[in-house]
Amino acid sequence: MAGGSIPVPGGLGSAADVAATEADGATWLEHLHSWVVTVDHKKLGVMYVLYALLFLVVGGIEALIIRIQLFFPDNHFVSAETFNRVFTMHGTTMIFFVAMPIVFGFGNYLMPLMLGVRDMAFPRLNAFSFWMSAFGGLLLYYSFIGGVGLQGAGSAPDVGWWAYAPLTSRAFSRGHSTDYWALALIVSGFGSIGAAINFIATAFCMRCKGMTLFRMPLFVWLYVVSSGLVLVAVSPLTAAQVMLTIDRYLGGHFFDTQAGGSAVVWAHFFWIFGHPEVYVLVLPAFAIINEVVPVFSRKAIFGYPAMVAASVGIGFVSLGVWAHHMFTIGMTSISNAFFVLSTMLVGIPTGIKIFNWIATMWGGKIRYRTPMLFAVGFLVQFLIAGLTGIILSVAPFNWQLHNSYFVIAHFHYVIVGAILFAIFSGIYYWFPKVTGRMLDERLGKWNFWLFVIGFHVCFDVMHIPGVLGMPRSIYTYEADRGWTGLNQIVSVGAIIQGIAIAILVYNMIHSALKGQEAGPDPWDAWTLEWATNSPPPPYNFAIEPVARSRRPLWDLKHPNDPDEPLEEG
Amino acid sequence: MLSAAVALAAAGAQRAVALTSNTNTSIFSPESTPSRSIYELSLFVLAVTGGIFVVVGGLIVYAAVRFRERPDDDGSEPPQIFGSNQIELSWTIIPVLIVVVLFLATARMIFAIQDAPKPAAALEMSAIGHQFWWEFRYPALHITTANELHIPVSTDADPRPTFMKLTSADVIHSFWVPRLAGKVDLVPNRINELWMDPHTPGLYVGQCAQFCGVEHAKMLLRVYVDTPEQFAAWVKQEQQPGAQSPASAAGRREFESQACMNCHAIAGTAAHGQFGPDLTHFASRKTLASGAADNTTENLERWIEDPDSIKPGSLMPSMHLTPDQVREITAYLNTLQ
Ligand SMILES: [Cu+2]
Numbered sequence: 001m002a003g004g005s006i007p008v009p010g011g012l013g014s015a016a017d018v019a020a021t022e023a024d025g026a027t028w029l030e031h032l033h034s035w036v037v038t039v040d041h042k043k044l045g046v047m048y049v050l051y052a053l054l055f056l057v058v059g060g061i062e063a064l065i066i067r068i069q070l071f072f073p074d075n076h077f078v079s080a081e082t083f084n085r086v087f088t089m090h091g092t093t094m095i096f097f098v099a100m101p102i103v104f105g106f107g108n109y110l111m112p113l114m115l116g117v118r119d120m121a122f123p124r125l126n127a128f129s130f131w132m133s134a135f136g137g138l139l140l141y142y143s144f145i146g147g148v149g150l151q152g153a154g155s156a157p158d159v160g161w162w163a164y165a166p167l168t169s170r171a172f173s174r175g176h177s178t179d180y181w182a183l184a185l186i187v188s189g190f191g192s193i194g195a196a197i198n199f200i201a202t203a204f205c206m207r208c209k210g211m212t213l214f215r216m217p218l219f220v221w222l223y224v225v226s227s228g229l230v231l232v233a234v235s236p237l238t239a240a241q242v243m244l245t246i247d248r249y250l251g252g253h254f255f256d257t258q259a260g261g262s263a264v265v266w267a268h269f270f271w272i273f274g275h276p277e278v279y280v281l282v283l284p285a286f287a288i289i290n291e292v293v294p295v296f297s298r299k300a301i302f303g304y305p306a307m308v309a310a311s312v313g314i315g316f317v318s319l320g321v322w323a324h325h326m327f328t329i330g331m332t333s334i335s336n337a338f339f340v341l342s343t344m345l346v347g348i349p350t351g352i353k354i355f356n357w358i359a360t361m362w363g364g365k366i367r368y369r370t371p372m373l374f375a376v377g378f379l380v381q382f383l384i385a386g387l388t389g390i391i392l393s394v395a396p397f398n399w400q401l402h403n404s405y406f407v408i409a410h411f412h413y414v415i416v417g418a419i420l421f422a423i424f425s426g427i428y429y430w431f432p433k434v435t436g437r438m439l440d441e442r443l444g445k446w447n448f449w450l451f452v453i454g455f456h457v458c459f460d461v462m463h464i465p466g467v468l469g470m471p472r473s474i475y476t477y478e479a480d481r482g483w484t485g486l487n488q489i490v491s492v493g494a495i496i497q498g499i500a501i502a503i504l505v506y507n508m509i510h511s512a513l514k515g516q517e518a519g520p521d522p523w524d525a526w527t528l529e530w531a532t533n534s535p536p537p538p539y540n541f542a543i544e545p546v547a548r549s550r551r552p553l554w555d556l557k558h559p560n561d562p563d564e565p566l567e568e569g
Numbered sequence: 570m571l572s573a574a575v576a577l578a579a580a581g582a583q584r585a586v587a588l589t590s591n592t593n594t595s596i597f598s599p600e601s602t603p604s605r606s607i608y609e610l611s612l613f614v615l616a617v618t619g620g621i622f623v624v625v626g627g628l629i630v631y632a633a634v635r636f637r638e639r640p641d642d643d644g645s646e647p648p649q650i651f652g653s654n655q656i657e658l659s660w661t662i663i664p665v666l667i668v669v670v671l672f673l674a675t676a677r678m679i680f681a682i683q684d685a686p687k688p689a690a691a692l693e694m695s696a697i698g699h700q701f702w703w704e705f706r707y708p709a710l711h712i713t714t715a716n717e718l719h720i721p722v723s724t725d726a727d728p729r730p731t732f733m734k735l736t737s738a739d740v741i742h743s744f745w746v747p748r749l750a751g752k753v754d755l756v757p758n759r760i761n762e763l764w765m766d767p768h769t770p771g772l773y774v775g776q777c778a779q780f781c782g783v784e785h786a787k788m789l790l791r792v793y794v795d796t797p798e799q800f801a802a803w804v805k806q807e808q809q810p811g812a813q814s815p816a817s818a819a820g821r822r823e824f825e826s827q828a829c830m831n832c833h834a835i836a837g838t839a840a841h842g843q844f845g846p847d848l849t850h851f852a853s854r855k856t857l858a859s860g861a862a863d864n865t866t867e868n869l870e871r872w873i874e875d876p877d878s879i880k881p882g883s884l885m886p887s888m889h890l891t892p893d894q895v896r897e898i899t900a901y902l903n904t905l906q
């Protein structure tokens with residue numbers, strides 16, 4: 001492993017010396033204050049991630065409640081009402097207050113560093129976006145207290161995270177729990193849109209010298225596409241929430257079927273958001289894998305232009321597939337066929353990506369440190385998730401599988417098996433950059449193997465009750481349905497995953513305090529974030545670096561074998 | 570491999586279930602044309618995706634194992650390869666071909682099921698979703714009933730498919746009896762359609778498949794597929810007004826002087842309520858409150874006394890009746906064959 005700081009074109013070698021620890025001698029309160037008022041992309045990135053991890057634990061506990069309840073048939077661990085609230089909060093929390101912020105956190109922290117610049121394009125907007133997201137989450141959870149007033153405790157939303165109309169209208173959803181849900185998503189939605197604007201502006205306007213668009217790390221490209229999707233997809237969700245609120249309080253009839261409104265229109269609005277949302281989350285997962293796989297295979301990414309094209313392609317196609325969530329709602333056969341085709345088309349650019357990752361590993365010298373373990377887990381699980389996705393896109397098959405546990409298994413394969421595995425890979429990979437200390441490898445391997453085992457015990461088996469006719473969102477089932485044993489296996493898998501995540505949390509705390517010193521470039525990597533100290537000084541680079549290829553640090557380390565010389569600007 | 574494993578495990582589990590009870594709801598034991606066509610299509614799709622899984626998964630595992638760094642490595646970097654247009658083109662074309670094939674097979678099946686012509690002999694009826702029970706109407710036969718659906722068997726010699734229109738009185742529900750047909754949603758302000766032609770008489774179960782509120786889990790469905798004789802007898806019975814035995818006159822009086830009659834209808838009496846299930850032939854049903862409990866005297870008394878004790882959150886309130894009133898009403902309802 002290369003030690004010490006690396007000389008970077010532009011003479012960055014002195015960055016380490018200039019990096020005085022600015023907060024030396026500050027009191028605890030001053031520290032806290034500096035985090036609250038910060039506009040530094042790194043601090044905001046860290047706060048996004050910590051905030052998301054906190055909610056990951058909360059959402060995880062909700063998942064465990066669900067699994068305990070379903071462990072036995074006719075179980076009374078929680079009431080039907082509580083169960084409905086818990087699964088609604090689990091879904092809403094995991095999507096909006098775990099996956100979104102953690103993805104934004106990675107982007108915030110890394111994008112300016114990878115582009116060799118000092119901050120995001122709009123640092124204040126960045127802080128604003130973070131706090132909007134954060135307050136959205138607090139507002140959602142405040143519903144436990146405020147949903148039907150202080151007396152009726154336990155009043156969180158209970159309409160499902162997709163909140164189909166007209167179950168959300170005042171006739172069927174009394175009290176304020178649905179209002180908390182809608183408002184929380186409006187508020188955090190503004191945060192997401194702000195963050196997306198910032199990512200796009202940063203990528204297009206804030207690159208260091210020599211960093212042409214096609215020298216940007218693929219990580220940045222994927223964030224650009226993902227952010228574009230946020231702009232297009234979150235806006236309809238926000239609009240739908242506003243309409244819902246108008247329906248509930250100002251006598252609107254958008255979705256109020258008792259007054260001639262349309263339940264189907266809500267479903268369209270929700271999935272026009274909801275499907276691209278999957279790609280909003282999975283493209284950043286690709287972003288992480290695009291950095292980890294090459295570095296640990298010791299090879300350049302295979303087919304960079306094709307990877308960019310495939311990402312942009314996925315972005316566009318994913319905007320035209322939303323109604324594959326609605327094959328059972330009664331669309332015409334022509335519309336069904338259209339959405340089958342558009343959905344299957346996503347498989348093509350996705351296939352290209354998987355092949356290019358394999359080709360990147362091919363002929364390499366793969367180092368199985370924890371980030372790479374998670375990356376390989378990602379590859380296998382993402383493949384399976386993609387294939388069950390193809391299965392679900394077959395509309396007639398979908399008429400059987402829709403809203404069954406097969407679907408739950410499929411999208412947890414995407415969100416846990418692919419996205420969360422990629423995120424964990426990214427945590428192990430960049431933790432040394434952020435804290436200056438390595439995560440413990442031994443704990444990392446425990447974390448990985450327990451998580452893989454728990455994941456497969458839980459979600460592989462979960463497909464089967466779906467095939468056997470078990471619908472989602474049911475708080476209990478009868479003993480004679482033949483689902484009991486399978487549900488028990490699934491629940492055991494969930495508990496194993498919970499243990500794995502506890503190990504990760506312990507590892508992060510333990511290593512942040514006592515971990516081995518990392519140095520600026522512990523993985524012998526090639527992108528610019530590894531050219532500065534760990535943790536980087538507030539200004540990132542004392543002198544702006546210059547990029548002469550896609551892998552500036554490779555060129556430095558291998559002056560005799562630089563990356564293909566691109567045409568000079 | 571995974572999909573194949575799912576298929577295998579499901580088939581095995583389904584056989585085990587089929588042996589022990591008639592509560593089997595596996596999509597892999599179809600008993601009607603739409604569900605069977607879906608099953609056949611699904612085998613094809615599982616084979617294709619299973620094949621892709623074996624090939625691509627094999628490549629991932631091979632690359633991951635074969636190209637790992639060895640302990641005796643000299644520390645040099647491997648040759649850097651940046652891409653190859655030819656190779657990349659080839660692995661773009663193969664997925665395109667697979668997509669074309671899958672799409673054509675799928676589209677064919679969509680049209681075959683969704684746009685199937687309605688034969689003249691078809692039974693037409695409609696299903697209306699309610700929080701948390703099912704209403705079934707047979708307009709041509711002048712029958713209204715609830716929760717337990719009766720339809721005729723349909724054989725090659727005597728095809729008698731059932732064509733159902735679906736809508737909802739409140740929120741979205743979804744009609745799903747896996748062995749008979751794929752699910753179709755019941756959406757308020759909208760009429761959807763579904764058809765099935767079960768080949769074997771018997772009981773088929775299912776349940777609401779779209780979250781519809783607190784008791785969504787107890788919105789169960791029972792479909793009785795009757796032989797032509799059974800069905801004719803059932804229709805005849807249903808067309809009669811509710812039985813009026815003098816022995817249960819006290820219960821009937823009680824029923825009609827309580828709020829019951831505002832929510833429930835019993836044909837041939839003053840009870841015309843529409844909010845709850847039609848009770849005209851309630852005693853002929855095997856279950857109570859859309860499958861929440863068996864229809865026994867004991868359960869019925871509990872239900873009338875306090876519905877929440879059986880189905881907490883159901884929309885039928887407790888009327889705080891005295892034990893005598895409950896017993897009388899129960900006796901009355903038990904006569905409604
Ligand atoms: Cu329902």
